[in-house]
């Protein structure tokens with residue numbers, strides 16, 4: 001993997017890594033010293049405030065488009081909270097810029113000799129794909145599945161993917177070759193150990209859309225009306241696919257390529273099999289936030 005990203009002699013051109021006049025990175029508007037080693041990602045910019053209220057000594061805040069951030073301390077642990085908005089495109093930006101803040105020397109525009117490892121946990125909301133998973137449950141994506149295709153744009157994609165699981169899924173669903181090939185990446189084992197007794201084990205799909213890409217039919221019919229039924233029926237040994245969200249695959253995949261520890265954990269807000277949803281899910285998300293903060297604070 002070394003050859004993919006650790007090339008200290010290469011100078012990264014100003015057009016490839018854009019640094020603002022104040023020394024901050026292009027989209028996130030953060031400078032390297034403003035990033036903590038532990039990062040919590042949320043989709044909704046307003047959700048940053050739900051987490052910030054638990055922090056002490058908030059030392060820095062930034063806001064640009066959907067990227068709202070704060071760095072402070074929880075029980076003595078320095079953490080950065082960052083919103084990414086919705087979707088995989090924003091994750092490509094957030095993960096690349098977080099890694100650049102940690103591992104690129106902005107003065108020389110080269111990769112640092114000594115790489116810094118970040119711990120990145122996304123807290124999201126999600127739709128359940130199995131009948132026994134209920135609204136309010138928390139699912140930890142032990143494996144994330146990308147329906148989005150992003151990871152295939154990066155060299156080394158196959159080095160971090162579970163190719164046997166991918167093949168079994170492609171065969172089971174009779175995957176349409178017009179769609180990006182799904183990719184399966186495991187979460188950090190250490191993060192899984194941290195949360196395994198507090199969440200349902202999941203294989204979580206990250207989809208490039210909320211409607212037809214998750215099998216929803218409003219006015220336009222999904223290309224494969226049976227997709228969710230096929231997903232629900234899929235088994236890989238004793239494992240099954242549990243839920244849909246829209247960001248986790250690229251977080252897991254890029255973190256694996258970059259050498260960071262990452263995972264996605266979601267509160268279920270829609271039950272896709274039983275066809276119900278709860279828009280009053282804030283108390284459940286609050287509970288997940290408290291769980292995440294308490295456990296991350298104990299992590300080495």
Ligand code: URA
Pocket residue numbers: 125126127128210214244245246269270
């Ligand atoms: N987020 C998703 O991506 N899908 C859902 O069904 C609910 C939340």
